[in-house]
Amino acid sequence: MxxxxxxxxxxxxxxxxxxxxxxxxGPEDFVIDLGSGDGRIVVTAVKKFGARGLGVDIDWRLVSQAEENARQAGVTDRARFLEQDLFQADLGQATVITTYLLPFVMLKLRPRVLALKPGTRIVSHDFDFGDWRPDRKTSIRKDVFLWIVPAQAAGRWQARLEMPPIERLLELEIKQRYQEVSAHARLNGVPSQVWETKLVGDRLSFVVVDTTDRDNEASFYFDGRVSGDVIEGELARGVGAGRSVTRWRAVKVDR
Ligand SMILES: C[S@@+](CC[C@H](N)C(=O)[O-])C[C@H]1O[C@@H](n2cnc3c(N)ncnc32)[C@H](O)[C@@H]1O
Incomplete structure (x- = not known):
């Protein structure tokens, strides 16, 4: 219904x-406004930011008004409007979703949003997603919240670190609640604290102090992208003139 x-x-x-x-x-974005009213968010996304966009609204009169506003703004080639229930909307092509809804609608929407491609951004006017904390918030007359859909990083991971002459096995256990992550590691079987763990979309970064080379201790700076059961990216050991860089790849060993 x-x-x-x-x-x-x-x-x-x-x-x-x-x-x-x-x-x-920006121009690479596809913005979907859920409950698009007179179309102003989609029209602005096209006109001021060069994006493409779609607005969906349940009220056909508002859809007609939005189409007329898009015509007047000269953006009909990049802005479309549909008379549709927002819960039926196909969100798959969105890189950005905008909302000005109500708290209970946001909570109903939350599982669908969390299932979208990691990195998808959601901005909301006034209302939040309950205990899913925003990645950013600004208050300029009104509250605006930004969330970035996090990848599923939770689980146990293993990586062989290719930095000769020392062979190193990293075992990593990641706990996750939305985008908030914490991790424990073992480096060649020795428990190692994990520092500065961050997950932004599919981008995971953290630091482990490498104690396997006793005379030359340094931090390992891990940066990678989580994609299904693999994390791949760049690993730097040390800083400045003492910095060496390699690729790293971790695979999930169980969920
Ligand atoms: C608060 S207005 C926001 C309008 C516009 N997004 C803006 O920020 O100016 C909410 C809009 O959601 C639309 N709406 C309400 N329930 C809806 C539903 N189930 N599906 C699609 N649109 C809906 C209303 O018609 C209204 O235009």
Whole structure:
């Protein structure tokens, strides 16, 4: 059944601008506004940021008005509007999703958003996703929240680190709640603390102090992308003139 979950209230233009700025919208982006009203978010995404966009709204009169506004702004080649229930919308092509809904609608939407491609950004005017903390928030007249869909990094991982002459096996156990991650490591079987663990979309970074070369201790700076059961990226040992860089690849050993 199609229900109008939220009444129509337009986002002020300054807040529209701030939402799209905070999301870092650009020409490569496809912006979907869920409950698009008069179309101002999608029209602005196209006109000011060079993106493409789609607005969906349950109210056909607002869809017609949005189409007319897109015509007047000269952006019909890059902005489309559909009369549709936002819960039926195909979000697969979105790189950015914008919302000005209500708390209970946000919570209903949350599992769908979390299942989207890691790195997808969501910006919301006024309402948040409950205990999924935003990656960023600004308050310029109105609150604007930004989330970046995190990859699934939780689990046990193993990587052989190719830095001759010492052979090293990294075992990593990652715990995750949304984008918040913590990790424990063993380096050649020896427990090692993991520092500065961060997950932004599919990008995981952390630091482990390498004690396998006793006379030359240094930090390992790991940076990689999580894709299914593999993490791949760059590993730097040390800093400045003492820095050496290699690739690293970890595979999931269980979930
Ligand atoms: C608060 S307004 C926001 C309009 C626009 N996004 C903006 O920020 O200016 C919410 C919009 O959601 C639409 N809406 C409510 N329930 C909906 C549903 N189930 N599916 C699609 N749109 C819906 C309403 O018609 C309204 O236009």
């Amino acid at each position: 199609r229900t109008r979950e939220v009444p129509y209230v337009a986002t002020p233009q300054v807040t529209v601008d701030e939402m799209l700025r905070l999301a870092g919208v």
